[in-house]
Amino acid sequence: MTTNSIFPVIPARDVARSRDFYSGLLELTVVFDSGWYVQLQAPGNDVVQLGILEQGHHTVPVGFRTTPAGVLVSVEVDDVDRLYAGAVEAGLPVVSPLRDEVFGQRHFMTTDPDGLLVDVITVIPYAAEITESAAVTGGAR
Known part of the structure; x- marks a missing residue:
């Protein structure tokens, strides 16, 4: 088995607000935005990625939908x-x-x-x- 990538996915109450925070602070580019999930990436470096997930989304197990x-x-x-x-x-x-x-x-x-x-x-x-x-x-x- 080969590990291809590890990156954090941060739960957020307001995905758009967190997207704007991280893209502004760290100059990351939005490469995917569904509204409930956003994928950010460093320009020209697809290894540097950050995900932001709506903390109450149904894909997050109950009990983990917290800040x-x-x-x-x-x-x-x-x-x-x-x-x-x-x-x-x-x-x-x-x-x-x-x-x-x-x-x-x-x-x-x-x-x-x-x-x-x-x-x-x-x-x-x-x-x-x-x-x-x-x-x-x-x-x-």
């Missing part, structure tokens, strides 16, 4: 600074401001219309103390 909780969606991008500026300009909630982390990320966090945490990341070099520690354990990148 998502306890999940963090991480998205790696080339220019987090530009997307952060766009998120602030659009008035999106910023729950963790843009910052550099010693473990090799520059990122910020926002929430989608249903409160799902979205971490937008650009990979940066590890801090010196992390690089030295990783070199000792064989985990340097």
